[in-house]
Amino acid sequence: MTRFDEHDAFEEAALPLSRRAMAARPAPYLDGLNPAQRAAVEALDGPVLMLAGAGTGKTRALTTRIAHLLHTGRARPNEILAVTFTNKAAREMKERVGRLLGQTVEGLPWMGTFHSVCVRLLRRHAELAGLKSNFTILDTDDQIRLMKQVIQAANMDEKRWPARQLAGLIDNWKNRAWTPEKVPSAEAPAFNNRGTELYAAYQDRLRTLNACDFGDLLLHCVTIFQAHPDVLEQYQRWFRYILVDEYQDTNVAQYLWLRLLAQAHRNICCVGDDDQSIYGWRGAEVGNILRFEKDFPGAQVIRLEQNYRSTAHILAAASGVISANQGRLGKTLWTEAEGGEKVRLIGHWDGEEEARWIGEEIEALERGTRGGDPVSANGMAILVRAAHQMRAFEDRFLTIGLPYRVIGGPRFYERQEIRDAMAYFRLAVSPEDDLAFERVVNLPKRGLGDKAQADIQRAARDLGLPLLEGARALVAQGGIGGKGGAALRVFCAAVDRWHAVAATPGHDHIQLAETILDESGYTAMWQADKTPEAPGRLENLKELVKALEAFDTLQGFLEHVALIMENETEEAAEKVTIMTLHAAKGLEFPVIFLPGWEDGLFPSQRAMDESGQKGVEEERRLAYVGITRAERLCTISFAANRRVYGQWQSQLPSRFIDELPEAHVEVLTPPGLYGGGYGAARPAVAGVETRAAAANVYNSPGWQRMQSRAASRPVHAPQESRHVVIDLEAVSVFDTGDRVFHKKFGYGEVAGIEGDKLRIRFDKAGEKHVLAGYVVPAEHADDVPF
DNA sequence: GTTAGCAGCGTTTTT
DNA sequence: CGCTGCTAAC
Numbered sequence: 129m130t131r132f133d134e135h136d137a138f139e140e141a142a143l144p145l146s147r148r149a150m151a152a153r154p155a156p157y158l159d160g161l162n163p164a165q166r167a168a169v170e171a172l173d174g175p176v177l178m179l180a181g182a183g184t185g186k187t188r189a190l191t192t193r194i195a196h197l198l199h200t201g202r203a204r205p206n207e208i209l210a211v212t213f214t215n216k217a218a219r220e221m222k223e224r225v226g227r228l229l230g231q232t233v234e235g236l237p238w239m240g241t242f243h244s245v246c247v248r249l250l251r252r253h254a255e256l257a258g259l260k261s262n263f264t265i266l267d268t269d270d271q272i273r274l275m276k277q278v279i280q281a282a283n284m285d286e287k288r289w290p291a292r293q294l295a296g297l298i299d300n301w302k303n304r305a306w307t308p309e310k311v312p313s314a315e316a317p318a319f320n321n322r323g324t325e326l327y328a329a330y331q332d333r334l335r336t337l338n339a340c341d342f343g344d345l346l347l348h349c350v351t352i353f354q355a356h357p358d359v360l361e362q363y364q365r366w367f368r369y370i371l372v373d374e375y376q377d378t379n380v381a382q383y384l385w386l387r388l389l390a391q392a393h394r395n396i397c398c399v400g401d402d403d404q405s406i407y408g409w410r411g412a413e414v415g416n417i418l419r420f421e422k423d424f425p426g427a428q429v430i431r432l433e434q435n436y437r438s439t440a441h442i443l444a445a446a447s448g449v450i451s452a453n454q455g456r457l458g459k460t461l462w463t464e465a466e467g468g469e470k471v472r473l474i475g476h477w478d479g480e481e482e483a484r485w486i487g488e489e490i491e492a493l494e495r496g497t498r499g500g501d502p503v504s505a506n507g508m509a510i511l512v513r514a515a516h517q518m519r520a521f522e523d524r525f526l527t528i529g530l531p532y533r534v535i536g537g538p539r540f541y542e543r544q545e546i547r548d549a550m551a552y553f554r555l556a557v558s559p560e561d562d563l564a565f566e567r568v569v570n571l572p573k574r575g576l577g578d579k580a581q582a583d584i585q586r587a588a589r590d591l592g593l594p595l596l597e598g599a600r601a602l603v604a605q606g607g608i609g610g611k612g613g614a615a616l617r618v619f620c621a622a623v624d625r626w627h628a629v630a631a632t633p634g635h636d637h638i639q640l641a642e643t644i645l646d647e648s649g650y651t652a653m654w655q656a657d658k659t660p661e662a663p664g665r666l667e668n669l670k671e672l673v674k675a676l677e678a679f680d681t682l683q684g685f686l687e688h689v690a691l692i693m694e695n696e697t698e699e700a701a702e703k704v705t706i707m708t709l710h711a712a713k714g715l716e717f718p719v720i721f722l723p724g725w726e727d728g729l730f731p732s733q734r735a736m737d738e739s740g741q742k743g744v745e746e747e748r749r750l751a752y753v754g755i756t757r758a759e760r761l762c763t764i765s766f767a768a769n770r771r772v773y774g775q776w777q778s779q780l781p782s783r784f785i786d787e788l789p790e791a792h793v794e795v796l797t798p799p800g801l802y803g804g805g806y807g808a809a810r811p812a813v814a815g816v817e818t819r820a821a822a823a824n825v826y827n828s829p830g831w832q833r834m835q836s837r838a839a840s841r842p843v844h845a846p847q848e849s850r851h852v853v854i855d856l857e858a859v860s861v862f863d864t865g866d867r868v869f870h871k872k873f874g875y876g877e878v879a880g881i882e883g884d885k886l887r888i889r890f891d892k893a894g895e896k897h898v899l900a901g902y903v904v905p906a907e908h909a910d911d912v913p914f
Numbered sequence: 915g916t917t918a919g920c921a922g923c924g925t926t927t928t929t
Numbered sequence: 930c931g932c933t934g935c936t937a938a939c
Binding site: 213214215241242243244268342343345406407409410513514515517536570573575576577578579580611612691709710711729730732733734735746747750772773 | 915916923924925926927928929
């Protein structure tokens with residue numbers, strides 16, 4: 129993994145370049161680019177805006193441009209700065225640039241996310257932001273806990289003024305590059321009139337802790353650039369060429385950051401697609417891309433419109449939807465590809481049926497029995513609007529034994545056990561890390577409850593020392609008695625030992641990590657735990673230790689983790705992907721399923737309530753992103769009924785369904801339509817006020833269109849039953865009454881055997897039918913299949 | 915100080 | 930419905 133820190137570009141003086149030396153050589157990498165791409169690659173100097181529609185080879189253009197900059201001798205690697213939003217995008221860019229350049233060039237350009245680049249800069253100039261260069265980066269969890277403390281300190285009612293809300297508020301302010309002093313007075317009423325005051329207090333706390341949150345990384349950089357022209361100038365000279373991916377997603381802080389760095393030489397190339405701007409809720413300003421030409425007069429605007437990804441039907445459907453948006457820069461995607469299937473549309477009775485139907489479609493596609501060549505599971509994805517929609521699919525797929533992978537779920541480094549373990553590591557590396565201390569003093573239980581912890585806090589504050597020292601002092605003077613006191617003494621001594629090892633150059637950090645988890649009793653705690661999650665957690669801890677191998681020190685590892693919060697294990701197995709629409713941006717799959725197209729869910733009620741028409745437009749862009757992920761087959765579906773908070777609600781088909789151009793859509797008749805259709809079995813809807821509109825369900829345009837389309841088509845023959853591999857051996861293993869373990873449902877007891885399936889009464893999940901191959905005897909809970 | 919049991923709440927999307 | 934966080938008993 130190439131990390132930023134591995135090559136320190138700054139120290140290398142800008143040697144005189146043999147600028148034109150290489151220019152005469154042929155540039156084979158330019159072959160095969162279309163005219164627009166080629167123009168984008170060759171327009172090296174001055175501001176360039178590359179408007180790149182979905183699937184138009186934007187990454188190729190971007191990476192080739194970098195190669196061209198180097199090849200023509202315009203810039204040396206460390207003079208190029210390329211920023212992306214996600215680690216995934218950064219990784220891909222590094223790989224592709226690396227491949228293009230081969231071994232010919234020494235070093236790689238600065239490529240990374242906004243955040244990783246900012247960390248690098250901030251470490252060098254931390255003192256200008258009132259920090260030490262070894263500052264810690266807090267994640268959301270730490271952030272919230274800190275906010276809680278701030279709210280408490282201000283004597284506010286945590287119930288009425290929740291920390292999450294304050295976090296959201298401050299985050300928004302930081303996205304706009306507002307320091308506490310710069311928050312406009314119009315914002316004064318925020319958070320019970322005390323928003324700015326709490327913001328300032330929070331920033332103070334962060335500084336005391338020598339810590340930063342995510343927003344600070346950018347905010348501090350911008351403030352430093354603004355307050356110290358000499359520092360800014362230095363970087364303006366270094367980064368002679370700047371490239372930005374996904375420019376439509378930049379927020380104000382990022383925009384200012386870029387403008388500051390680029391304003392001198394103006395060699396900035398921004399790539400984006402206003403139709404794919406889907407992060408407005410987190411401060412992204414589509415306006416940034418819309419006014420690029422004003423910010424950088426004389427900018428060249430290059431449109432990439434030839435699509436290499438999708439069929440014409442898919443493109444037409446996507447264009448139809450997005451054309452309902454106002455104020456677009458406007459692009460017309462086209463393709464040379466001919467033929468292909470229309471986008472399919474299908475309605476279901478409820479969410480479970482939708483999941484069942486999609487599961488069957490996937491299996492049919494895998495076998496190749498649904499027309500055309502078989503499609504591998506890796507080539508299929510289900511894209512949902514909100515994470516909670518994933519559950520229905522997971523449940524269904526586990527039941528039928530269809531392997532799947534969830535992207536962007538609770539990520540590895542966000543899991544409780546991993547964060548706990550890392551808090552221990554943090555404490556070993558820097559014993560003054562109070563947040564880490566708080567997290568683990570009483571984990572496992574050491575008999576240190578609220579009172580003891582409050583005493584520690586007070587002692588530390590009185591002495592002006594970190595919590596660990598406060599605790600030590602308190603123990604020394606016998607301030608904490610009995611079991612808790614003894615345990616705390618042991619705890620402090622252990623941290624000292626670990627810290628001593630951690631501070632020794634050349635120590636074995638993997639050994640240290642194991643020692644810490646062992647001596648702290650943390651591993652033992654999970655071993656003693658009998659819940660179904662415990663084995664998985666122990667497994668994760670093992671993985672965590674394994675992940676350390678890629679690093680030289682615990683410190684290096686912790687830093688890496690703070691920024692790369694994703695599980696990078698990429699298994700080769702054939703699996704269907706389930707993820708959110710947001711996570712899908714930039715990806716492509718031959719087959720895409722888009723379930724849950726219902727008003728309120730998609731477009732989401734909240735987006736509409738909070739942002740009105742603007743919100744709907746962003747949701748529409750999300751729909752556009754979803755459809756354009758598909759290469760060959762795209763299936764949109766909705767359900768008439770859905771469980772929300774355990775309550776059944778009847779749903780209206782999404783307004784976006786009305787916007788799908790009829791000529792490019794094939795309406796499938798849902799299996800549930802046989803006996804009289806949806807209307808016949810209409811559910812009783814609780815008389816909730818907001819759902820009074822339910823009376824109009826069957827009058828809605830979307831519904832009527834759906835019905836008329838369905839009526840004009842012959843009813844499909846029922847799906848033939850799926851082919852199921854019967855694992856006879858597995859079946860024979862179990863008897864009624866056996867204790868078994870299932871990855872998702874936990875422990876249970878076999879209540880009956882029906883062919884290849886078991887009826888299992890789960891302790892927690894209730895009774896379920898599950899393929900025998902997907903459970904193991906309870907005593908082997910450690911090795912559950914997938 | 916710890917644990918069990920209940921009340922109340924919530925679900926957009928993420929670096 | 931399932932989770933978090935608080936209260937009341939061990």
